[in-house]
Amino acid sequence: xxxxxxxxxxxxxxxxxxxxxxxxxxxxxxxxxxxxxxxxxxxxxxxxxxxxxxxxxxxxxxxxxxxxxxxxxxxxxxxxxxxxxxxxxxxxxxxxxxxxxxxxxxxxxxxxxxxxxxxxxxxxxxxxxxxxxxxxxxxxxxxxxxxxxxxxxxxxxxxxxxxxxxxxxxxxxxxxxxxxxxxxxxxxxxxxxxxxxxxxxxxxxxxxxxxxxx
Numbered sequence: 001x002x003x004x005x006x007x008x009x010x011x012x013x014x015x016x017x018x019x020x021x022x023x024x025x026x027x028x029x030x031x032x033x034x035x036x037x038x039x040x041x042x043x044x045x046x047x048x049x050x051x052x053x054x055x056x057x058x059x060x061x062x063x064x065x066x067x068x069x070x071x072x073x074x075x076x077x078x079x080x081x082x083x084x085x086x087x088x089x090x091x092x093x094x095x096x097x098x099x100x101x102x103x104x105x106x107x108x109x110x111x112x113x114x115x116x117x118x119x120x121x122x123x124x125x126x127x128x129x130x131x132x133x134x135x136x137x138x139x140x141x142x143x144x145x146x147x148x149x150x151x152x153x154x155x156x157x158x159x160x161x162x163x164x165x166x167x168x169x170x171x172x173x174x175x176x177x178x179x180x181x182x183x184x185x186x187x188x189x190x191x192x193x194x195x196x197x198x199x200x201x202x203x204x205x206x207x208x209x210x211x212x213x214x
Contacts, residue, residue, distance in 0.1 A: 086141065
């Protein structure tokens with residue numbers, strides 16, 4: 001195992017401090033409203049130090065967004081892979097994203113600001129790539145389930161995209177403070193809503209395999 005130098009440890013720590021401060025400011029003020037000066041003050045660093053790590057405010061914003069999405073994708077993939085059945089994998093996908101949002105509200109606020117305008121002219125190339133990472137986690141689950149006859153034939157990429165969007169919309173509602181249900185209740189509602197559309201005459205069979213009536 002290669003040990004990190006003191007300089008590398010300090011650089012990682014400082015970068016984490018900057019990203020944490022950036023997420024708080026971008027979440028509260030948006031990309032346009034938050035200045036690099038304010039982020040530097042919040043991080044307790046000089047403005048020049050911020051630019052030595054991130055050459056522009058846009059790159060800092062994307063780094064804060066990408067770090068959060070990378071954590072979300074990693075946690076989602078781990079939980080989905082650990083689930084046994086297709087129904088359990090879908091539930092794990094939804095539950096991970098809902099619970100991640102509950103404990104990472106600054107990131108979620110930035111995420112919603114970036115992905116609310118789903119339109120080719122609004123999203124950057126980097127943001128499109130980040131979104132596709134999330135879609136692919138679920139797309140492979142849907143493709144495998146179709147090949148086994150566990151769900152009805154659907155366009156896997158389209159279905160995965162729509163499920164991501166429905167989960168994002170539910171998180172947005174919760175972020176606004178509108179929910180009258182617990183996180184677990186919202187997870188089960190969305191799972192049931194989506195599963196009925198995917199499975200058709202198939203139904204989740206607890207810890208066993210899905211069953212279908214043909």
